[in-house]
Amino acid sequence: MLFHRHVPRILLLWLFAAPAAGQIQFSADFDNGRFDSTAVRGDTLALYPDVPLHVRMTGVRGETRFLSIWRGTDYRMRSGHRMVYRYEGESAWQHCDTGYVDGEWYHFGSTAQFARDTVYLAYWTPFTYGDMSEFMQRIASHAHVRNAGPRGITAQGRAIYGFEVTDAAVSDAGKHHVVVISRQHCVESPGNYVAQGMADFLINDDGPAAEELRRRTVFHFYPMASPDLVYHGCDAEKGGYGSTNRQWAPGFADSVALDDPAFEANVLRRAIMRETGGKVSIGFDVHSHPGSIAQWYYWGAKSGPDSSAATVLVDAISQRDAALHGTPPLLSPVIAQDLFSTSCDCADHWLHFTTGALAFTLEPGSVPPTDVRRTEGAGRAICEGILSVLDLRTTVDTAEPRVSALTLVGFPNPFHEHIEFECSLPEGGEVQLAVYDMLGRKAVQVVDDARYGSGRQRIAFSAASLRPGVYVAVMTVGKKVQTLLLQRLP
Numbered sequence: 001m002l003f004h005r006h007v008p009r010i011l012l013l014w015l016f017a018a019p020a021a022g023q024i025q026f027s028a029d030f031d032n033g034r035f036d037s038t039a040v041r042g043d044t045l046a047l048y049p050d051v052p053l054h055v056r057m058t059g060v061r062g063e064t065r066f067l068s069i070w071r072g073t074d075y076r077m078r079s080g081h082r083m084v085y086r087y088e089g090e091s092a093w094q095h096c097d098t099g100y101v102d103g104e105w106y107h108f109g110s111t112a113q114f115a116r117d118t119v120y121l122a123y124w125t126p127f128t129y130g131d132m133s134e135f136m137q138r139i140a141s142h143a144h145v146r147n148a149g150p151r152g153i154t155a156q157g158r159a160i161y162g163f164e165v166t167d168a169a170v171s172d173a174g175k176h177h178v179v180v181i182s183r184q185h186c187v188e189s190p191g192n193y194v195a196q197g198m199a200d201f202l203i204n205d206d207g208p209a210a211e212e213l214r215r216r217t218v219f220h221f222y223p224m225a226s227p228d229l230v231y232h233g234c235d236a237e238k239g240g241y242g243s244t245n246r247q248w249a250p251g252f253a254d255s256v257a258l259d260d261p262a263f264e265a266n267v268l269r270r271a272i273m274r275e276t277g278g279k280v281s282i283g284f285d286v287h288s289h290p291g292s293i294a295q296w297y298y299w300g301a302k303s304g305p306d307s308s309a310a311t312v313l314v315d316a317i318s319q320r321d322a323a324l325h326g327t328p329p330l331l332s333p334v335i336a337q338d339l340f341s342t343s344c345d346c347a348d349h350w351l352h353f354t355t356g357a358l359a360f361t362l363e364p365g366s367v368p369p370t371d372v373r374r375t376e377g378a379g380r381a382i383c384e385g386i387l388s389v390l391d392l393r394t395t396v397d398t399a400e401p402r403v404s405a406l407t408l409v410g411f412p413n414p415f416h417e418h419i420e421f422e423c424s425l426p427e428g429g430e431v432q433l434a435v436y437d438m439l440g441r442k443a444v445q446v447v448d449d450a451r452y453g454s455g456r457q458r459i460a461f462s463a464a465s466l467r468p469g470v471y472v473a474v475m476t477v478g479k480k481v482q483t484l485l486l487q488r489l490p
């Protein structure tokens with residue numbers, strides 16, 4: 001029997017109560033639980049997932065039938081992938097020892113029969129919202145951890161967490177700000193382990209690299225960007241919530257209510273600007289799809305003023321990863337796409353253009369799904385790689401514009417009603433100058449496509465229409481962009 005995957009769940013539950021389906025029951029009423037539909041198909045139990053599976057099965061003790069996953073609608077199962085399972089009441093995840101692709105189907109199972117009645121089955125070792133909350137409790141009072149707690153609450157009342165790691169005995173003045181966002185996408189639990197590996201290294205390691213990083217940087221972690229989606233096991237595109245990638249698109253915030261908690265990116269944008277002062281040296285948006293057949297890639301500044309620093313960084317991370325763990329590295333030195341030449345709507349794009357960060361999307365490669373230690377180790381390699389570029393980046397205190405001949409400053413700043421911008425253009429061109437609020441919504445268009453010659457220009461601006469608060473001025477001349485954080489006083 002083969003049922004269409006959109007057969008209503010209630011009908012399928014009824015089918016499973018029927019004798020032909022045996023006594024196995026599937027359920028997903030738990031943190032991160034998700035299955036879409038199931039059916040008996042010959043001597044196998046067929047699963048038709050829309051999104052990554054994390055399902056509770058009861059009645060499986062001694063079960064000998066294989067399980068099969070339908071690979072339609074881009075559900076990514078690779079030959080050699082191993083589903084994981086754990087028994088109720090145990091925390092350790094184990095591999096299914098068999099898994100192979102056969103046309104549209106991925107068949108898997110264990111040659112040893114399940115020894116207990118209830119097991120949890122998952123695509124990759126899960127990192128649930130509950131795991132996140134436990135991690136936050138574990139680190140919150142550590143000496144190198146600061147400001148650990150919710151940055152906002154989701155539409156369904158879950159915390160969007162953040163925390164900082166730095167050496168509290170060293171003043172923040174002159175420190176680099178590094179932003180790490182992870183887990184926009186439910187399936188990408190390896191990304192959470194990578195970020196956790198970064199944090200664990202920075203918090204707990206006593207070696208010279210971790211010590212120097214704590215002394216010279218403030219790491220800002222936002223480790224679970226989409227707690228509701230993770231809880232429900234829904235990936236953004238398919239969960240009916242709208243993509244969390246697109247929440248970072250320029251202009252997105254114009255289309256939603258200012259404080260609508262359904263849009264987690266708003267919470268993160270505000271937190272990042274507040275906590276970094278709007279100047280980020282390096283930013284990582286950590287993804288990692290365990291079923292991806294593509295080599296992982298960076299998405300960063302391949303061309304433009306930051307390209308040499310980007311190359312230094314990805315090479316350093318990759319070499320460190322290989323040295324720590326052996327080849328091949330989980331993090332190859334490939335910058336697959338160019339932030340400057342694509343219309344990316346992701347967090348790295350926003351970070352780069354709003355804060356000046358050298359920003360990347362990371363897609364670390366897949367490893368066996370219970371090898372979370374290896375995945376966490378990639379986090380350490382990222383941290384150690386960062387040391388190679390700290391000297392190439394300017395910090396908040398030097399207040400120098402980014403490495404770019406286009407400069408933008410404002411006098412006075414903070415200001416009351418009037419501010420005068422001063423810019424210098426390396427060459428003439430069509431100039432755009434706009435002021436955005438901290439959610440990325442345009443507040444005022446100051447200059448709209450006016451032709452300016454090269455050299456120094458002054459632009460007077462009356463800000464009577466702006467409410468007191470912090471804003472970002474963004475100047476664009478051709479492909480060059482310069483930003484300036486502004487504060488409007490009452």
Ligand SMILES: [Zn+2]
Pocket residue numbers: 184185188287288
């Ligand atoms: Zn992703």
